[in-house]
Amino acid sequence: MSVRNFIERQPAFDLFRPFLPSDHSRQVTAEYYGRGAGRDMADPAKILDLGCGEGDSAEFFVKVCPNAAWFGVDIQDSPEVRARTRTNRALATFDGINLPFGNGVFDLIFTRQVFEHVRHPDRLLGGAARIIKPGGLFVGSVSYLEPYHSFSIFNFTPYGIMRVVQDAGLDLMELRPGVDGPTLIARQVFNRARLFEALFHRSPVNLCIAGAGRALRLRHEHMNFLKLQFAGQICFSARKPS
Helix, strand or coil: CCHHHHHHCCHHHHHHHHHCCCCCCCCCCHHHHHHHHHHHCCCCCEEEEECCCCCCHHHHHHHHCCCCEEEEEEECCCHHHHCCCCCCCCEEEECCCCCCCCCCCEEEEEEECCHHHCCCHHHHHHHHHHHEEEEEEEEEEEECCCCCCCCCCCCCCHHHHHHHHHHCCCEEEEEEECCEHHHHHHHHHCCCCHHHHHHHCCCHHHHHHHHHHHHCCCCHHHHHHHHHHCECEEEEEEECCC
């Protein structure tokens, strides 16, 4: 039996196959989907960073979509919010569940490593779905095999992402691997040393899988599936039905 056939016989491969991209199998971050979505939005677009922390994504989206209106929302107190130095009228606070916006306001909701810190993720995701415009996007990343950090509560498996997104009434489109889990475990051991930051774009386990995949002539969906098994973080893209 070939490696390709072995992978395709796994029950999990059939489950996740609709969400495994076939265009490439590179390691990505939440900004990968934020950049792609921002460039495709028609002006004037409204973007919300859900769990914005210090609000750094404002500068990122100014470059990606200069005419968009950026908003950020977070709970009143967290390590990231306490580190915030900017003051911006577009920054709002909420109770972690009830988002202070009307229905169908935003073209894009971006959330980077937030939902593993959320006490009631299903309720918050339902609220996020409410404030997205029909046809709008919900993109970001969540922790999978990443160790505890900054009051994290839940980590999401690929199946967990699929369930909470679909239960909120959104259509999951893609799952892609972020930095691998062993790298994030090593980073934790070394007190989150800055030397690990470069590995968020190319980490060792993902590089090994990529090399083996090329040697075995695996397709991108096979390599994405394998990388997701060892992912420390998982990136996703979903859309609200029109």
